[in-house]
Amino acid sequence: MTAEFITFEGGEGVGKSTQIKRLITNLTKSGVEAVRTREPGGTPRAEAIRSFLLQGKSEQWGPSAEAILFAAARLDHVNSMIKPNLESGKWVLSDRFHDSTRAYQGLTGGVPDELIGALETLALNGATPNLTILIDMDPELAFERVHKRSAEDGLNLPPDRYEKEDLEWHRRLRRNFLDIARANPDRFIVVDGNVTANQMETDIWKQVQDRFEQLSG
Numbered sequence: 001m002t003a004e005f006i007t008f009e010g011g012e013g014v015g016k017s018t019q020i021k022r023l024i025t026n027l028t029k030s031g032v033e034a035v036r037t038r039e040p041g042g043t044p045r046a047e048a049i050r051s052f053l054l055q056g057k058s059e060q061w062g063p064s065a066e067a068i069l070f071a072a073a074r075l076d077h078v079n080s081m082i083k084p085n086l087e088s089g090k091w092v093l094s095d096r097f098h099d100s101t102r103a104y105q106g107l108t109g110g111v112p113d114e115l116i117g118a119l120e121t122l123a124l125n126g127a128t129p130n131l132t133i134l135i136d137m138d139p140e141l142a143f144e145r146v147h148k149r150s151a152e153d154g155l156n157l158p159p160d161r162y163e164k165e166d167l168e169w170h171r172r173l174r175r176n177f178l179d180i181a182r183a184n185p186d187r188f189i190v191v192d193g194n195v196t197a198n199q200m201e202t203d204i205w206k207q208v209q210d211r212f213e214q215l216s217g
Contacts, residue, residue, distance in 0.1 A: 001032070001214050003086045005127065007097040010135035011174050013142035014193045015200065016095050019135065022201045023208065024093060030215055034091035039073065039100065043080045046073035056164075063109030070101045071119035078127045086127075098124060099132060099180055107176035108169065131211055133204060134181050137193030139170035 006023075008016040020036055027034045040050035049069055052058060058066050074097070085092050098120050106116040181188040189207045191200060209215045 001089070003089050004091045004130045004212060005082065005086060005094075006091065006208070007094045007099065007129040007132045008135065009096060009099045009103070009132055009177060009180075010137065010193065011139050011142060011170055011177065013139075013145055014135040014137045015145075015197060016135055018197055019133075019200055019204055020093050020095055022197075023204060026201075026205050026208075027091060027215075032091055032215070033089070034093055035085050036093050036095070037077070037081055038095035039077060039097055040070055041073070042077040042082070042094070045080075046077045049073040063105040063111045064115060066109070067101055067105040067111050067116060067119055070105070071123040074098065074101075074123035075125065078123065078125050082127050083125070094129075097129060097132075099177070103173060103176045103180060107179065108173045129187060131208070132181075132184070132188045133207075134177055134188055134190045135193040135200070136174065136178065136190050139174055140167060141194060143167075143170075 008020055010016055017038075024034050024036055039046075040053060041047045049072060053066060053069055058069055082092050082094070101119070102116050105111045106113065178190070181190050189211075191203050191207070193200065195203070
């Protein structure tokens, strides 16, 4: 069975982590060994960069510097975690990958496409996703969901580097993700994030089964 690399993309609070866990469960039931990871992160060095970025410590340097830091984390992630797992026959599911850098720092942050493209060439090192699942959701509704979940869990966490941006910024981010998906129709599927988690799980699982022949038997 061929090992596949699947990435999940979308704005803040759209439910990527929940759906990755559910897809792992469905894959396991189908006899597929899969591992879950995230970006930035996935390895100790990349997690250290994640903490630095999401705490906003890089914000003063601007989007270009942030894009370079994301690429540094991604290079280690690809070489130390993603490629070794794929080579061992395990599917890899990542919460964000290079499309997030293109959407956040590139199209939304204004980093030139030439720099984004060069960083992708360096950091991906040939590890292009076989499938990218974009969860599309109204950002205002996504933030309402996040706040409701935090209240239910008794959490009062401060917003991270990107959560604190205003609503129009997040609307622009949503449009940019959709533009990326439209430009890469062979790799992307777009899933409605405004439905229930159970319905989203059903929609994703059907499309993943349709995409990969080894799951259709």
